Amino acid sequence: MSRHRYFKDKLFKIMVFVFAMAGVAPLFAIISAIAVNGGKTILSVGPGFFYGLPSSPLSSSPGGIGPALVGSLILMFLSTIIGYPLAFMTAVLAVEFPESVFGRFIDVLVKSLLEIPTILIGVLVYSLLVVPTGSFSAWAGAIALAIVILPYIYTHVENSLRSIPADIRLASYSLGLSRAKSIFYVFTCEAKRGLLTAMLIGLARASGETAPLLFTIGGNWFTYFQGLGKPIGAVPLLIYTYTLTPYTNYHEAAWGASLVLLMVYLSLFAVFRRFSKP
Amino acid sequence: MKEDRLFFLALLPFGAIVVAVFIVFVSTLLYNSLPIFIHEGLMVYTSSTWRPVENNPEAEVYGLLAPMIGTLEVSFLAIIISLPPGLSLAIMIEEYLPTGLKSLMETIIEVMAGLPTVLYGMWASLFFADYLKSDLMIPLHEILWFIPIFGCMPESPYTVFTAGVILGIMIMPYMVGLILDGIRQIPKKIREACYSLGMTKYETVRILLRLMRPVIIASVLLSLGRAAGETIAVSLTIGNTYNIPECLFTPGYTISSLIADQFGNSGFYVYMASALYAGGLFLLLLGVITSSTGLYLMRRWKTSV
Amino acid sequence: MNPAIMIEDLNLWIKNRQILHNISLRAPAYKITVIIGPSGSGKSTLLRTINRLIELTEGVRYTGMIRVLGKDIMDWDVYELRRTAVYVAQTPNPFPHMTIYENVAIGPVLHDIVRDKADLDRIVRWALEKAMLWDEVKGRLDEKPGVLSGGQQQRLCIARALALKPQILLLDEPTANIDPENTHRIEEVLKRLRDEMTIVLVTHNHDQAMRLADYLVVIRDGHIESSVKPGD
Numbered sequence: 001m002s003r004h005r006y007f008k009d010k011l012f013k014i015m016v017f018v019f020a021m022a023g024v025a026p027l028f029a030i031i032s033a034i035a036v037n038g039g040k041t042i043l044s045v046g047p048g049f050f051y052g053l054p055s056s057p058l059s060s061s062p063g064g065i066g067p068a069l070v071g072s073l074i075l076m077f078l079s080t081i082i083g084y085p086l087a088f089m090t091a092v093l094a095v096e097f098p099e100s101v102f103g104r105f106i107d108v109l110v111k112s113l114l115e116i117p118t119i120l121i122g123v124l125v126y127s128l129l130v131v132p133t134g135s136f137s138a139w140a141g142a143i144a145l146a147i148v149i150l151p152y153i154y155t156h157v158e159n160s161l162r163s164i165p166a167d168i169r170l171a172s173y174s175l176g177l178s179r180a181k182s183i184f185y186v187f188t189c190e191a192k193r194g195l196l197t198a199m200l201i202g203l204a205r206a207s208g209e210t211a212p213l214l215f216t217i218g219g220n221w222f223t224y225f226q227g228l229g230k231p232i233g234a235v236p237l238l239i240y241t242y243t244l245t246p247y248t249n250y251h252e253a254a255w256g257a258s259l260v261l262l263m264v265y266l267s268l269f270a271v272f273r274r275f276s277k278p
Numbered sequence: 279m280k281e282d283r284l285f286f287l288a289l290l291p292f293g294a295i296v297v298a299v300f301i302v303f304v305s306t307l308l309y310n311s312l313p314i315f316i317h318e319g320l321m322v323y324t325s326s327t328w329r330p331v332e333n334n335p336e337a338e339v340y341g342l343l344a345p346m347i348g349t350l351e352v353s354f355l356a357i358i359i360s361l362p363p364g365l366s367l368a369i370m371i372e373e374y375l376p377t378g379l380k381s382l383m384e385t386i387i388e389v390m391a392g393l394p395t396v397l398y399g400m401w402a403s404l405f406f407a408d409y410l411k412s413d414l415m416i417p418l419h420e421i422l423w424f425i426p427i428f429g430c431m432p433e434s435p436y437t438v439f440t441a442g443v444i445l446g447i448m449i450m451p452y453m454v455g456l457i458l459d460g461i462r463q464i465p466k467k468i469r470e471a472c473y474s475l476g477m478t479k480y481e482t483v484r485i486l487l488r489l490m491r492p493v494i495i496a497s498v499l500l501s502l503g504r505a506a507g508e509t510i511a512v513s514l515t516i517g518n519t520y521n522i523p524e525c526l527f528t529p530g531y532t533i534s535s536l537i538a539d540q541f542g543n544s545g546f547y548v549y550m551a552s553a554l555y556a557g558g559l560f561l562l563l564l565g566v567i568t569s570s571t572g573l574y575l576m577r578r579w580k581t582s583v
Numbered sequence: 584m585n586p587a588i589m590i591e592d593l594n595l596w597i598k599n600r601q602i603l604h605n606i607s608l609r610a611p612a613y614k615i616t617v618i619i620g621p622s623g624s625g626k627s628t629l630l631r632t633i634n635r636l637i638e639l640t641e642g643v644r645y646t647g648m649i650r651v652l653g654k655d656i657m658d659w660d661v662y663e664l665r666r667t668a669v670y671v672a673q674t675p676n677p678f679p680h681m682t683i684y685e686n687v688a689i690g691p692v693l694h695d696i697v698r699d700k701a702d703l704d705r706i707v708r709w710a711l712e713k714a715m716l717w718d719e720v721k722g723r724l725d726e727k728p729g730v731l732s733g734g735q736q737q738r739l740c741i742a743r744a745l746a747l748k749p750q751i752l753l754l755d756e757p758t759a760n761i762d763p764e765n766t767h768r769i770e771e772v773l774k775r776l777r778d779e780m781t782i783v784l785v786t787h788n789h790d791q792a793m794r795l796a797d798y799l800v801v802i803r804d805g806h807i808e809s810s811v812k813p814g815d
Contacts, residue, residue, distance in 0.1 A: 009478040013374065020370045023363025023454075024383075026447045027390045030401045037405075089292035097286055106293045109300055115565045116303075117507030119534050120558045123541060124303050127310060147299060167676040171740070173639060174672065175690045175747065176665030180285035185693055190680050208394025211509045211534075215541060236396045236510075243400045243514055251404055258397055269389060281662070 031262065038259025041252045049256055054221050055249065062253035067224050068233035069260070071138070074225060075217070075234055076206045078142035079149060083202055086146070087153035088195070092183055095161040107158075113151045121147050122212040129216070136218025136231040144212035149205040153198045160194025161187060197275050204268040208261065210236040235261050311559050314340065314552035322556050328520045330547045340553035344522045345531040346560060351523060352442045352512060352532050353505040357498055359446025364453035365494065371454075372461045373483055384458075391451035399511035402444040407435035407515060415439055415527050430525035436517035439526040441535075444511050453501045460493030460576070461486070463583050489583075496575035503568035507561055509534040533557040585653055587612040587751055587781035588633060588668075593647035595625075595632060597640060602628050603805045606647070610751075610798070615773060615782045617796035619789065625805040626785040627673075630753045633783070634668040635661050652750060666694055668751035669744040673759050675736035677728035677743070684724040686739060687711060690747045706746050714742035715772050734765025741772065752776065754784045758791065770795060 041062050042049050052064020087110075093100075094107040125144040130136055164187055172182040188195060213219075218231030219241060225232065235257050242254040314322050318340070325341025371383050402410075415432040422428040432439075464486060472482040487494075517529020518539045531539070537554045544551035588610040595603040602625045610616040618626050631637040633649060635656055649656045651668055659667075677686050687707045697703045707724075711717040716738040720731070728736055737757060744752060754773070758766040773782055773795060786792055792799055793813065801808040 005478055005481075009480040012480040012483070016366045016370050016374065019363045019366035023360075023367050023450050024386055024390070027386065027393070029406075030393075030397060033401055033405050034397065086292055086295060089289055090296055093286075093289040093293050097289075100286070102290070102293060106296060110296060112566075112569070113300070115503060115507075115569045117509065117534055117558075117561050117565065119507070119509040119537055120307070120561065121303075123537060123555070123558065124306050126541075127306055128302065150296075165676075167672060167674060168678060170636075170639075170672060171676040171678065171743075174636060174665065174670040175693075175743065176662045176667075176669070177690075177693055178281040178285070178662055180281060181693050185689065186678060190678060192680060204392060208392075208396070210394070210396045211538070214538060236394055239396050239400050240510060240514070243403050254400055254404065258400055261394060262397060265392070265394060266389070269392065273385070 034255065034258045034262050037252075037255035038257075038262075041256035042259060044252075045256070050260075054253065057245065057247040057250065059249060062249045062256060065221075065235065065238055065253065065257050065260070067221055068235050068238040068257070070224055071217070071220070071233040072207060072235045074138060074232065075141050075145060075213075076203050078138065078228075079145035079206045080199060080202045082142060083146035083150045083206075084153055084199055087150050087198070087202075088157055091154050091157040091161060095158055096179060096183055110151050110154045113147065118148050118209060118211040119214065122215050125212070126215040133229065135229065136216060137229045138217060138225075138232040139228050141213050141217035141232065141234070144216045145206045145209060148209055148212050149202045152205050153202040156198035156201050157195060160191040160198065163194070164190050193275055197272050200268055200272040200275070204265060204272065207264050207268065208236055210240050213237045214240075235264075307555060307558055307562065310555040311552055314549050314556050317549050317552075322553055323560065326522055330543070330550055332546060335548035338547055338549045340549060342533065342536075342553065342557050342560065344520055345533045345536045345557065347522055348438060348516070348530040349506050349532040349534070349561075349564075351438055351526070351530075352445055352516070353502050355439065355442025355526070356445035356449055356505045357502060359443055360450035360453055360501065361498065364450045364497075365457060367450075367454045368457040368461055369483055369487075372458060373479065373486075387451045387454050391455065395448060395508065395510045396514075398444055398448050399514035402440065402511065403436070403514040406444070407440050410440055410443060411435040411437075419527060426524060427526045430527050432527035434517055434529055436515055436529055437527050438516060438523045438530045441512045441516035441530075441532070442526070444515050445505050445508060448508065448511055449501045449505050452504055453497050456497035456500060456576075457490075457493060460490055460497070460579070463493075463580055464489060465583065492575050492579040496572045496579070499568045499572035499575070503565045503572065506532075506564050506568075507534060509538050513538045533561050585612070586610055587652060588616075588783065589648075589650040590633075591648045593629075593632065593645060593649060595628065595637075595643070595645035595647075597628070597644075598642035601805065603632070603645070606802075606805075606807055608800055608807065608810065610781060610783050612781050613777060613779075614797035615777055615784060615795050616798045616800065617792045618783065618785045618800045618802055619787065619792045620802035621787060624802045626787075626802055627755050629802070630755055630783065630785055631670060633751075633753060634665045634670055635659075636665065636670055662694075666690075666747050667749055668753055669747055669749040670753045671740050671744050671755065671757060673756040675733060675740050677731075677736055677739050679727060679729060681727070682725045683720050683728055683731070683739060686728060687742050687746045690743060694747065696748075706748075710742040710746040711739075713745050713772065713776065714738045715768055716742055732765070734761045734768070737761055737765070738769060738772065741769070745776075749780060751781045751783065754782065756786055757784065758788075759786075766791075 045062055049064050050069060051066040053066060055061045055063030090106050090110060094103045097103040122144050125140050129140040168190055172186045213234050217234060219237050220231040220233045221238065239254045239257050242250040322340060323342055326343040327339045327341045329339040331337040371380055375383060411432050418428050419431055469482060472485060512532050513535035516532065516535050518531060518535060519529040520531055523530040537557060541554055544554060586609040590606055590608040593603055593606040606629060620626050628637060637643050651664065656664060684707055687710050688703055691697045691703060691706050708717060711720060716735060719735060728739055731739060758769050776782060784795060796813050798812055800810040
């Protein structure tokens, strides 16, 4: 083989690898920056960072993010309670009744929810829920989040149900089990793992989304949970809001909160991975 | 079979809820956009004046042209930034890496894809933007000042360029996933044919790439749609200033960052909120066009392979 | 004596291709009827039509009459029908994520024919004993079927079917992929079950047919070639 071809082959391989590494480098840059700066903040404030209240803008201390942390947990929980059953039932509808027009229509509809910018979802929930009730609320945030995470949960459940082998389905029907019984007793058992990881996907998404919360939850940083109809805080929104301020101590708090969010995300991801491998 | 019928009917309400949410959303969007269309007609999409006036609704003028151009500029820049690494990653994963490394890389990409966007944004805003300005934007300006898009001196680190770069970093994993999905549809026998004819890996990949051109186009389109809708990271890096960005190194707006930034203000004015909803309508349309074209191209290509 | 299964003039099409032509067949009660024929002759399809499992396939159309236990299959509640005439597939298909116990138990539980846990335990044990599997699994009922060999899994599937106390057992080449030792076992199981239920078995193995059949039906290309009582 000519030197020319050999050279081009090698050059191409190097180029591909260089570009590829350039592509993933930012991940490591981000993780290390957050670890370093966030670590600094948390170490300087101590454990009070996790349960304390924010400090005033020009003070030297970053303050705590307690209410936002609790708020995030509540929102994650609420939005999954709303979103998961909805996603599960519609996935069952789409997978087990593919002959029906409605079943196929729903499939297309849910998947196209993915294309709607999340800021729009937040703004629309604002117009439909916040305006009439006159107040930002945890409800509004949870519903906006539920709509955003719905298609992700749906897709995962759908894939899990579809991957049940045909002969298992046949076995269930051979025993004279109806579709309903087959789905709720046999198929869910067989697809157990997929159904659980779908919930993790929903939680992970709900923990990190910011735009749906911008105009729905109001960003309550100073008091802990006051009720579902009242404003509430959340970690991603805190990071966003604090980053936009010009105050250094708030920026430090943002790094600390980012480290918390990063840890939550990576843990959920790790658990998800653990459960996905057979 | 009656039990099956009942079951189907019992599932319908859930599907109906989803349909209802959809319908309510689209109609609310249209309904809330109506006032600005009555007030300005289609000028809202063609004018670049943004004049909020208190207590005098007639004098309010809102033109979305500048943020629309901003959206397109930022999204295209993101594609240009993300395509070479994205394509390279897909090729590297599928054609070069052994199984162990392959799944490691795929995991890394998955982590990147799901990483909360606010983390990308805050890292860029508090950390990366400054480096971007001093190490990339200023040199680019000094060397290529004669090209209009690089023609202005970067003052603040928060510019259209910054937002485009961050957006590019963010959508790259999404693009990799799409391209990988396409590469994997190519039957093994094509590669086997190439290698048995004694071709090098480079020559084989070139053939695969030519075969995959529709996939790449579709992936670009779908990523474009995704990029246009991104709000948080853009809003933290673009500078949120109203002007038509002729040069990339100035601050600007995209439609989504405009909404994020100005929606809170809109209560003081009569027509501003409606103008923002009209912007949302533009985003939705853009998303629908790019994703349906992209999906169509993907599907057509998959059946042809 | 009334036949357990009576088929008259059955013609069946799948997506406009005719699979079964003018099938007429009688399966006497408490006997083993063997349907034998080469691959592709429509044996599986015939079996699945009897308990209306074929309706799960798309594009199926048929004419003719099928009576199970004297009643037209269209008059039966389809789930009752499938419980009464249980189909066992060729390749063992136990539910992989349920335990051995749960595999056998799920049928009776979901059809609500169990009084209490003790009753269920009894049924599971009885079914496994009938399938000649009890001694091999009695210590590991809470393990997954994956630990069992192919032949054992097939017997598990038979036990799963038996737990429903069916009156008819429809077996689709039950020993096609099974080693000789287990094949012998399974044939033993079937011979003993004959006293309690009607068995219809499909095979392409002539020796097996000779060993088991009280009645033999030969099928080829969707047509019945002959039906005899061996020993005539």
